[in-house]
Amino acid sequence: MSLPFDNTQLLTLARGGDAAAFDRLLAPHRRRLHSHCYRMLGSPHDADDALQETLLAAWRGLASFEGRSALGTWLYQISTHVCLRLISQRPWRRESPDHGPSLHTTAELGEMVMGPVWLEPLSDDEAPWQGEPPDDPAVSLARRESVALAFVAALQHLPGTQRAVLLLRDVLEFSAAETAEMLGGTVASVNSALQRAQKTVKERMPAVSQAVELQSLGDEGLRQLLGAFLTAWDARDVKELVRLFTDDVRFTMPPLPSWFDGLADVQEFIAERVFATPWRMRPLWANGQPGFACYQKADGDDRFRLGAITLLALRGGRIAGLHSFLDPALYRRFRLQEEIV
Known part of the structure; x- marks a missing residue:
């Protein structure tokens, strides 16, 4: 009976062109990367596209991965840049109040507005905590808050870079220096973007998160x-x-x-x-x-x-x-x- 490969062995095999080893190496990261792309883009379908581009870029760039940072950090860097490019090319995902004023009569509800313009929900079956052992209550609360519909909706009102900074710093808990390196900026620019992003999101979020409401x-x-x-x-x-x-x-x-x-x-x-x-x-x-x-x-x-x-x-x-x-x-x-x- 063969023993399982560790990440070092899998990385070596993947660099040599072993697609199965590459899949095994990245398997633990797929769900979390998809959730990151969903937060960035506001749609699980757009997140699918971003994840596939991320995996393709990682496969093509694996030979240049020097291991100075953790594999997960490198993958988040790739996925974030993929999302930033998609944000620049696609309409932003909005909620109904962003489209127009509310109605006061029910006689005419208008026509469907189709296309990739609406914020979409993410099934809990695809949530980042699925398949992982239970955490302490504080961690579980933070995880649920990180994909709450109101939070993802608020993120869509941020410019792409501010969106990325807030997620990398406040959700994924990278340091300012790590975030600056991942985005090709400076610590000062990261800190400034984070302050602006936090202010905008706070103004658009309910006073109490849905996770806390459910807990209460x-x-x-x-x-x-x-x-x-x-x-x-x-x-x-x-x-x-x-x-x-x-x-x-x-x-x-x-x-x-x-x-x-x-x-x-x-x-x-x-x-x-x-x-x-x-x-x-x-x-x-x-x-x-x-x-x-x-x-x-x-x-x-x-x-x-x-x-x-x-x-x-x-x-x-x-x-x-x-x-x-x-x-x-x-x-x-x-x-x-x-x-x-």
Whole structure:
């Protein structure tokens, strides 16, 4: 029985053109690199592209890797530069409020705005902590905060370099000197970019992160809240449903640009449009947040067909946001059933 290779042996073999050794060498880094690219780009599909470019560049450049830094550091440097190039070439990923003002009537919801313009969720099945042993609560909290939908959305408002600096310093915890070397800048420029990035993100983030909200609510509190939500939704009980919402609740649904802001408008939209047909919900998690796969039954149909992925934003034990995503490409990514009885 052969013993497993260590990284030094795998690196030697990979440098000699052994693709299998290269795959084994990089396997422990793939998920974390993908998550880094997702934070940078705001889309798991764009992150796929960036990861593939990163792996190709690493394969081609492996012979020049001198080992002065850790392999992971070198890979993050490559992936960051790949993402910076993609950021310069692609439209930025936005949320519904970035597209236009909220609606106050439900008669006309507009046309779908297709293309790579909307912020997209990341299934917890692809999250960086999957497959790794449990950490202490503080580390687990930080990991969930690092992919929270609001955080990734806030990052998209930063120029590419500021985005990279904030992630390398605050999320991946590289030093200012390491970050400057990775980006080809100076420590002073890194520190300046970090301060500007932190200010912008803080202004766009909720006062309490979703990870902390979930921690405060606890498993039993979350179970009760989601149970009450499902019961009201299945019964199409608008009055009971809105009792669970904050006064400033939002309902978004990209790539449909329409969105509703505030309890009165959200209540009207749910009553007049959403509950015009019956739904069935199946729980899921994305971006470290609870949500549902939403199946809709059209008139004359005998099945419920997948119509949305909806993530809930929580605040103070209530629901502050329903963020629905209507792009079928995401349904396939989440590996959801297309229809249920």
